[in-house]
Amino acid sequence: MPSNNRRVQIDxxxxxxxxxxxxGIIRGRIETGRATGAESDTSYPPGRPIPSLxxxxxxxxxxxxxxxxxxxxxxxxxxxxxxxxxxxxxxEQA
Numbered sequence: 001m002p003s004n005n006r007r008v009q010i011d012x013x014x015x016x017x018x019x020x021x022x023x024g025i026i027r028g029r030i031e032t033g034r035a036t037g038a039e040s041d042t043s044y045p046p047g048r049p050i051p052s053l054x055x056x057x058x059x060x061x062x063x064x065x066x067x068x069x070x071x072x073x074x075x076x077x078x079x080x081x082x083x084x085x086x087x088x089x090x091x092e093q094a
Contacts, residue, residue, distance in 0.1 A: 022067055023070040026056075026071075030074075034046060048090055050087070
């Protein structure tokens with residue numbers, strides 16, 4: 001049975017911190033979603049949730065705490081909004 005969990009390449013020994021790499025991957029998918037309006041595994045349009053922390057963990061192989069830090073970076077940048085009990089949603093462009 002093929003796995004639908006794609007793995008993204010994370011460089012654990014490179015100069016860019018893992019948290020920043022994950023934030024960059026999600027940021028790129030948000031930008032693609034804003035440009036196309038389409039939702040897919042690699043495109044997160046405004047108003048839609050990003051995948052769960054567990055799903056991102058499966059895709060990246062990184063710890064949930066690391067992914068949470070990446071999501072906090074994106075929230076501080078105004079790209080996503082965390083709604084307790086509901087998920088993390090892509091914000092509309094300002």
